[in-house]
Amino acid sequence: MSERIPEVVVRRLPIYARALGQLEARGVAVISSLDLGRLLGVTPAQIRKDLSYFGEFGKQGTGYDVAHLKREIRRILGLDREWRMAIVGVGRLGRAIASYPGFASEGFRVVALFDNDPAKIGTTIGDLVVRSMDELAKVAADERIDIGIVAVPADQGQEVVDKLVAVGVTGLLNYAPITISVPPHVRVRDVDPVVALQSMTYYLKHSGPDDPAS
Amino acid sequence: MSERIPEVVVRRLPIYARALGQLEARGVAVISSLDLGRLLGVTPAQIRKDLSYFGEFGKQGTGYDVAHLKREIRRILGLDREWRMAIVGVGRLGRAIASYPGFASEGFRVVALFDNDPAKIGTTIGDLVVRSMDELAKVAADERIDIGIVAVPADQGQEVVDKLVAVGVTGLLNYAPITISVPPHVRVRDVDPVVALQSMTYYLKHSGPDDPAS
DNA sequence: ACGCGATTGTTAATCCTATCACAATCGCAC
DNA sequence: GTGCGATTGTGATAGGATTAACAATCGCGT
Ligand SMILES: NC(=O)c1ccc[n+]([C@@H]2O[C@H](COP(=O)([O-])OP(=O)(O)OC[C@H]3O[C@@H](n4cnc5c(N)ncnc54)[C@H](O)[C@@H]3O)[C@@H](O)[C@H]2O)c1
Ligand SMILES: NC(=O)c1ccc[n+]([C@@H]2O[C@H](COP(=O)([O-])OP(=O)(O)OC[C@H]3O[C@@H](n4cnc5c(N)ncnc54)[C@H](O)[C@@H]3O)[C@@H](O)[C@H]2O)c1
Numbered sequence: 293m294s295e296r297i298p299e300v301v302v303r304r305l306p307i308y309a310r311a312l313g314q315l316e317a318r319g320v321a322v323i324s325s326l327d328l329g330r331l332l333g334v335t336p337a338q339i340r341k342d343l344s345y346f347g348e349f350g351k352q353g354t355g356y357d358v359a360h361l362k363r364e365i366r367r368i369l370g371l372d373r374e375w376r377m378a379i380v381g382v383g384r385l386g387r388a389i390a391s392y393p394g395f396a397s398e399g400f401r402v403v404a405l406f407d408n409d410p411a412k413i414g415t416t417i418g419d420l421v422v423r424s425m426d427e428l429a430k431v432a433a434d435e436r437i438d439i440g441i442v443a444v445p446a447d448q449g450q451e452v453v454d455k456l457v458a459v460g461v462t463g464l465l466n467y468a469p470i471t472i473s474v475p476p477h478v479r480v481r482d483v484d485p486v487v488a489l490q491s492m493t494y495y496l497k498h499s500g501p502d503d504p505a506s
Numbered sequence: 507m508s509e510r511i512p513e514v515v516v517r518r519l520p521i522y523a524r525a526l527g528q529l530e531a532r533g534v535a536v537i538s539s540l541d542l543g544r545l546l547g548v549t550p551a552q553i554r555k556d557l558s559y560f561g562e563f564g565k566q567g568t569g570y571d572v573a574h575l576k577r578e579i580r581r582i583l584g585l586d587r588e589w590r591m592a593i594v595g596v597g598r599l600g601r602a603i604a605s606y607p608g609f610a611s612e613g614f615r616v617v618a619l620f621d622n623d624p625a626k627i628g629t630t631i632g633d634l635v636v637r638s639m640d641e642l643a644k645v646a647a648d649e650r651i652d653i654g655i656v657a658v659p660a661d662q663g664q665e666v667v668d669k670l671v672a673v674g675v676t677g678l679l680n681y682a683p684i685t686i687s688v689p690p691h692v693r694v695r696d697v698d699p700v701v702a703l704q705s706m707t708y709y710l711k712h713s714g715p716d717d718p719a720s
Numbered sequence: 721a722c723g724c725g726a727t728t729g730t731t732a733a734t735c736c737t738a739t740c741a742c743a744a745t746c747g748c749a750c
Numbered sequence: 751g752t753g754c755g756a757t758t759g760t761g762a763t764a765g766g767a768t769t770a771a772c773a774a775t776c777g778c779g780t
Contacts, residue, residue, distance in 0.1 A: 298767070306704035313683060314660075316671045332685050335768055336727090344729055352728040369704055370711030376762035388602055394683070397698050437704065438710060446528075452704050465699060469608070471525060479709045481702035485679060486612050486697035489653065490520035490583055491734060495651060495693045496677045497584030512737070538757060550757090551739055558759055566758045567746035 301342045303363050306334060311406065312362035324355035371399055378404040378437045378461070380452050381444035382412055382422050385467055389441060390417045403435050425455065433461040439463040446470045515556045518578050521546060522553065527574035540568035585613055592618040592651045592675070594666050595658035596626055596636050598682055603655060604631045617649050639669065648671040653677040660684045 293482060311332055316324060326334035328389070334338075343349055343361075346368050350356045362397050366372055377395070382405050389395075391459055405422045407413060413424045423431060429439070440456035442449055449468035456464065457478055464480045466472055474480055526548055539550035547552075555576075557563055566569045576664050580586055591609070593600050596619050603609075604616055619636045621627060627638045637645060647652070654670035656663055656678060663682035670678065671692055678694045680686055683701070688694055696711060 300767070302708045305708070306701045307685060309704070310683060310701065314684070326727080333687065335769065337771090338767090340727095340729065341673060341768080346575070348729070351727050351776060352774070353778090355724045355727065368708065371704060375703070375707060375710075384602070388579050388598070394700055395703075398704070400700070404627055409527045419635055439706070457592075462713065463703075465703060469524060469526070471521060473545075473547065474613045477713060479699065479706045481526060481699075481706050483697065483699045485695075486518045486608055486614070488583060488587070488697060488717040489609075489677075489679060490523070491517045491582040492677050492679075492693045492695050494516045494519070494582070494654070496589075499676065499691060514737070540757080549739065553736090554757095554759060555738080562759070564758050565746060567748090567756045570758065589750095688730070 297345050301345055302369075304334075304338075304342055305369055308342075308370070309362055309371070312358050314367070315358050316362060320358055320477040322355050325350070325360055328356075330385070335418065361492040367428075373399070373440045375400050376403045376436055377401065377439040377441055377465075378406060378456075379441040379443055380406045380425075380456065381442065383443065386443035387417055387442075389443060389467075390420065402440070402441075404431050406431075427454055429459050432461070437461055439465060440474065441466050442466045444468060486496070508624070511528075511559050515559055516583075516633070518548075518556055522556075523572045523583070524577040526572050526579070529572050530576060534572055536569045537572055541569075587613070589614050590617045590650055590656055591615065591653040591679075592620060592645070592670075593655040593657055593660075594620045594639075594670065595656065595696055596621045596631065597657065600655075601631055602621035603657060603681075604634065614653070616655075618645050618651065620645075638648065642669055643673050646675070651675055653679060656680045656682050656686070658682060703711055 308413075310326070311328065325339040329336040329339055340350075347364075349361050349364055354482075360429065363372075375402055380392055381401055382390065386405070386407075390405060395402065402420065402496055405417060405420050406425055406428060407422050408425045409505075412422050415422050437459070438454075439459070440461040440463070442452055444452050448469045450472055453464060453466075453472045453474060457474060461464045462478050464472070464474065465477060466480055466482045467484070471482075472480060519686070522542070525542065526537075529545075539553040543550040543553055554564075561578075563575050563578055565638075567631070570619055577586075580704050591614055593604055593616055598606065600621075604619060608618065616634065618640055619631060619634050620642060622639045626636050629636050640701070651673070652675070654675040654677070656666055656670075661681050663680065663684045664686055666678075667686045667688060669679060671688055676692050677693060678688065682698045683698055685696075686694060687713050
């Protein structure tokens with residue numbers, strides 16, 4: 293342990309944690325890397341190697357304690373605390389996100405909403421008031437904001453990103469269909485179903501309409 | 507060219523195409539791998555190598571014709587035609603997707619909606635009628651369905667996936683927070699903002715509240 | 721208390737991906 | 751028309767990531 297951790301490994305941990313949670317809910321107490329691998333479509337060696345970067349969590353001859361491993365992975369990822377998020381852009385998408393229960397239930401709390409449309413500023417969504425972009429610095433100082441969610445049109449995305457970074461936000465979840473540019477200490481995750489589809493079609497196209505091979 | 511194409515390369519092509527589209531809209535006619543790389547945060551060598559798998563698209567000393575390269579990449583990806591999609595699960599998310607203009611404008615057309623809730627079956631969303639799951643096979647035979655969108659609760663996800671695969675759908679866009687299992691000829695893309703956030707927190711946690719380094 | 725089947729943690733080998741570096745060649749200036 | 755700065759396409763190289771393989775060791779049954 294305590295080497296440098298490859299980013300691919302970190303990206304797989306939430307998948308492991310999620311599967312362990314579902315196993316836990318089904319009453320499974322212990323699981324081997326072989327079975328977990330089958331469930332997730334990865335090799336057991338990969339699971340063991342990934343976990344070995346962080347410590348020893350299993351028992352030889354037995355496997356992993358589901359509840360314990362899940363808790364450990366969540367701790368490693370920093371999911372044993374609350375993360376505070378602000379949404380910028382309260383249009384159709386922004387509003388949907390603001391009231392999506394899937395974030396809060398995983399410890400991601402939306403604590404502020406911003407927009408630059410005077411018609412929207414001052415309105416409430418759930419129990420939050422939509423604020424002006426002018427208030428961004430002030431609100432960021434009062435409420436701690438860990439993560440900014442970008443939900444504005446593409447041509448406004450970079451500008452909004454710059455403003456969020458300027459007030460100290462170091463994590464961004466970007467829904468706009470653009471590649472945003474940030475200083476090296478800021479982390480970005482993109483959510484773009486269209487881009488996902490656009491790489492899938494390459495393979496759909498190359499296996500003909502009725503070609504089960506490959 | 508005509509080697510086996512690494513999947514990572516295919517996944518980058520839509521990003522290139524998207525950036526080229528935005529450059530085109532801004533009136534840029536020609537761009538070098540150096541400048542495109544700067545824009546996207548990748549090395550120019552990577553862009554050139556990626557493209558070299560598919561042919562020669564640039565001019566030495568000059569760079570790439572923006573409009574031409576975009577068209578070529580889109581052709582490679584199979585984006586020079588329409589793709590037909592069916593949404594399964596017309597709840598909050600499914601309804602939002604059904605009326606999201608970002609799919610249609612990129613050639614991804616939603617052609618059918620399915621749900622298993624009698625209260626929803628028969629209602630209309632936009633110009634589509636919500637159909638019963640019993641009609642899935644029939645509709646798939648009539649309308650061609652290239653891609654299935656999974657927008658049902660997690661515990662129903664695998665079941666819905668199996669039904670879609672059974673009627674011949676070979677591409678899936680999965681919004682449910684589960685790892686789905688499919689035969690090898692079926693392609694899957696997951697859209698899960700929570701999983702994205704959960705790997706980001708690892709890095710947010712490890713660079714302290716006021717640590718600009720790394 | 722001992723042996724055995726199971727399964728981990730880890731080292732070594734393989735495979736894959738990204739970068740480097742440069743010959744080939746383009747357009748333009750003069 | 752020649753020379754020069756710019757930029758591509760690619761073979762070689764370095765750097766990562768995945769898989770294979772096995773010694774270490776656990777729990778259980780007797
Ligand atoms: N990734 C996805 O799954 C997904 C899905 C839908 C939409 N989108 C994208 O999300 C973005 C928003 O989509 P939408 O349908 O909600 O659009 P929308 O037009 O309904 O909403 C955009 C909102 O942003 C606000 N806004 C505009 N410029 C702003 C600025 N500079 N500062 C603050 N607020 C600003 C507008 O007032 C508006 O309320 C778009 O980029 C769209 O492409 C992504
Ligand atoms: N990835 C994302 O960005 C994102 C965002 C929001 C929700 N989600 C996920 O999408 C899914 C749907 O979320 P939602 O908020 O729309 O839930 P919802 O309960 O509002 O809608 C689910 C719909 O699926 C239908 N359904 C249930 N079982 C079905 C079955 N077996 N066959 C056909 N239809 C069935 C229900 O009748 C309902 O209409 C959930 O898994 C949720 O976690 C993902």
